[in-house]
């Protein structure tokens with residue numbers, strides 16, 4: 001399908017923006033070709049510059065759980081805008097959003113707002129170190145916590161898609177206190193804690209991983225994480241930037257019945273505007289300046305317009321929870337995909353939790369980064385473009401989760417399945 005206006009816009013952008021994009025995840029590096037330039041978005045749809053319409057299964061990589069331009073979010077933002085863009089002084093909306101977050105996620109007694117998931121993850125690492133007086137941070141291969149120096153080792157998402165396991169510009173000193181383990185590997189976790197448990201400030205993980213494609217934790221893995229961090233006084237840090245308010249009103253932690261010490265948030269809490277947050281028990285959070293000695297700050301933190309968008313989004317999710325519907329729609333979609341791929345004898349795995357899902361082109365069950373990497377990414381690329389040409393916008397990498405939104409209807413799922421049947425038949 002020709003997209004001359006996107007092509008021209010990409011060429012223009014490449015002259016003044018590195019790689020033509022402001023975040024590598026958008027560059028289509030994993031599938032080749034030119035990224036679509038978006039003119040506008042509404043409900044479940046994206047519209048590109050060339051006037052094509054696409055059913056959107058990215059939702060800005062997670063935030064748009066209500067679909068684009070939800071009327072209540074738009075109204076809240078418009079009202080806020082007229083009261084000023086930024087004050088550099090506290091406003092009540094910050095407390096209102098903090099109260100709502102803490103009521104929905106009871107592991108959080110206090111929360112600090114920042115402007116991105118990266119900032120939240122970075123600050124959570126500093127807090128864990130400041131609180132425990134220890135340096136070691138444990139992360140898992142394939143998990144992505146934003147572009148935090150200390151966590152940019154064996155990172156997922158575009159760092160994985162584009163084959164950059166760690167980046168130039170991150171000095172060894174920044175990662176020397178980071179230990180990377182295999183996701184779902186209980187023995188590695190036990191071995192590490194047995195030898196260095198008293199040095200570990202915190203263990204950070206995506207409780208369901210979206211950034212190597214969707215991967216779920218085993219019960220044994222979660223039990224072990226809980227037990228070992230309790231025994232050794234290390235903080236258990238859930239990065240719920242993707243899963244927070246996505247899988248349940250109380251996030252993955254509600255679903256799993258675990259109260260992490262610290263939670264990292266982003267995406268949905270900003271309703272499409274730049275917001276991140278981190279929170280936990282008051283006793284831990286009171287270490288943060290000016291309540292305590294651990295420094296962290298931000299000119300635009302708690303921005304009133306972004307707070308309004310986040311509040312409107314979370315209130316809608318609380319008052320009209322879409323989770324059962326999202327689960328049903330996503331199940332219908334994934335069941336159909338499995339059925340078609342099986343009928344065509346295409347080796348595949350579908351991993352799904354609620355409205356997060358990935359179709360992996362591999363015959364091997366995907367439980368960690370190594371098994372995710374057994375996927376046939378060339379097949380994925382052909383499937384991706386075939387779906388795009390049929391008006392379905394999927395994540396542009398095998399190693400990303402797709403998201404269904406509350407604006408999707410059963411009819412749209414069936415349209416998507418019809419496209420998928422044709423695309424798989426042509427693979």
Ligand SMILES: Cc1ncc(COP(=O)(O)O)c(C=O)c1O
Pocket residue numbers: 116117118119121144145146147206210211239240241242266267276
């Ligand atoms: C789990 C997770 N943590 C952290 C981040 C970083 O968030 P941001 O892109 O807002 O910096 C992302 C996504 O980018 C993410 O998926």
Ligand SMILES: NCC(=O)CCC(=O)O
Pocket residue numbers: 023024025026061157158210211400401
């Ligand atoms: N899973 C990918 C992301 O969430 C990040 C999107 C971006 O950095 O643009």
